[in-house]
Amino acid sequence: MSAIILKNLDISYGHTKVVEGVNIEVAEGESFALVGESGSGKSTILKAIAGLAPDWNGEISVLGQPRGRTVDQGFATRCQMVFQDPYGSLHPRKSVDTVLSEPLKIHGLGNRDARVIEMLAAVGLDQRFRFRYPHQLSGGQRQRVAIARALMLEPKVMLLDEPTSALDVSVQAEILNLLKKLRREQGLTYLMVTHNLPVVSFMCDRMAVMNKGRIVEIAPATALHDGSFTDPYTQSLYAASGGNPDRKD
Numbered sequence: 001m002s003a004i005i006l007k008n009l010d011i012s013y014g015h016t017k018v019v020e021g022v023n024i025e026v027a028e029g030e031s032f033a034l035v036g037e038s039g040s041g042k043s044t045i046l047k048a049i050a051g052l053a054p055d056w057n058g059e060i061s062v063l064g065q066p067r068g069r070t071v072d073q074g075f076a077t078r079c080q081m082v083f084q085d086p087y088g089s090l091h092p093r094k095s096v097d098t099v100l101s102e103p104l105k106i107h108g109l110g111n112r113d114a115r116v117i118e119m120l121a122a123v124g125l126d127q128r129f130r131f132r133y134p135h136q137l138s139g140g141q142r143q144r145v146a147i148a149r150a151l152m153l154e155p156k157v158m159l160l161d162e163p164t165s166a167l168d169v170s171v172q173a174e175i176l177n178l179l180k181k182l183r184r185e186q187g188l189t190y191l192m193v194t195h196n197l198p199v200v201s202f203m204c205d206r207m208a209v210m211n212k213g214r215i216v217e218i219a220p221a222t223a224l225h226d227g228s229f230t231d232p233y234t235q236s237l238y239a240a241s242g243g244n245p246d247r248k249d
């Protein structure tokens with residue numbers, strides 16, 4: 001079974017179609033990147049999968065279940081999204097404990113204290129952060145909380161929208177390492193938006209390159225080693241990024 005299937009996906013805002021004819025199949029356990037310049041429709045694809053961009057046509061399936069257009073509570077237990085901005089994505093008046101317990105409450109799950117304690121540990125936050133508020137946390141700590149929140153219901157699929165691009169460079173690597181560790185430990189599938197090709201090289205198995213709402217190429221991340229891309233737009237993106245991201249010279 002595929003973790004995510006997108007078939008002939010079109011997505012619009014009002015009368016403007018911003019994503020057109022997208023086909024992607026992400027295997028279970030795979031880490032798949034969406035790359036391309038700003039405004040090419042990457043976030044819109046994640047939002048449509050998450051149910052946050054309702055005006056779409058085509059097929060969206062997650063773990064074998066087609067997505068409908070109505071609210072789908074069960075969906076949250078299969079798939080969760082982490083947003084780019086850890087400052088905007090946490091409610092300022094909710095403690096870490098409240099933020100992490102909420103998904104369990106909504107889904108009527110017990111054992112909440114134990115789960116919160118376990119998840120704080122899993123994302124590398126000391127237990128003393130449990131009763132703190134967002135303004136008492138650094139950007140990296142906030143993103144750890146956002147990741148912990150996304151994992152509370154034990155989803156198998158994570159949609160990651162530039163999860164480190166709002167963070168200081170020194171913190172970015174820590175969060176990427178955490179995401180890598182969590183994927184390995186929990187057998188997660190990632191669909192990850194990034195405009196950073198070294199991040200693709202570090203985190204992902206394959207990448208789809210988007211330009212103006214369409215996918216122009218799907219390639220293995222190893223193509224970044226030698227620039228063996230076929231599409232001219234991908235080649236220009238690769239050249240603009242300075243070529244092989246792993247080369248140390």
Ligand SMILES: Nc1ncnc2c1ncn2[C@@H]1O[C@H](COP(=O)(O)OP(=O)(O)O)[C@@H](O)[C@H]1O
Nearest residue numbers: 013018036037038039040041042043044045193
């Ligand atoms: N809520 C919205 N309403 C109207 N247009 C939007 C909205 N969000 C994004 N867009 C437009 O959709 C296009 C794709 O945006 P987005 O998916 O955010 O691109 P990316 O994530 O690749 O930078 C852009 O032209 C953007 O201006």
Ligand SMILES: [Mg+2]
Nearest residue numbers: 042043044193
């Ligand atoms: Mg975006």
